[in-house]
Amino acid sequence: MKRICHQCQTEMITDCKVTVEGDFSGIKISQKGKGLFKSVSAKAKASVCPNCGYVAFYIDEYKKFNK
Numbered sequence: 001m002k003r004i005c006h007q008c009q010t011e012m013i014t015d016c017k018v019t020v021e022g023d024f025s026g027i028k029i030s031q032k033g034k035g036l037f038k039s040v041s042a043k044a045k046a047s048v049c050p051n052c053g054y055v056a057f058y059i060d061e062y063k064k065f066n067k
Helices: none
Strands: 013-017 028-031 040-043 045-048 055-058
Touching: none
Parallel strands: none
Antiparallel strands: 013 045, 028 040, 045 055
């Protein structure tokens, strides 16, 4: 999916890895569901604007989060 910067409308560079300094596992987005094994999670990715430096986080598996 083509991502456009919200600040300057330039096409963003996608699929950048997100990590917390000192922790190589990155950032994980999760949602607790109903039931014992109903939670969903996904690793966050980032897109970066090469023009202004704006950074946006996203996940590829967003459809799993529908209720």
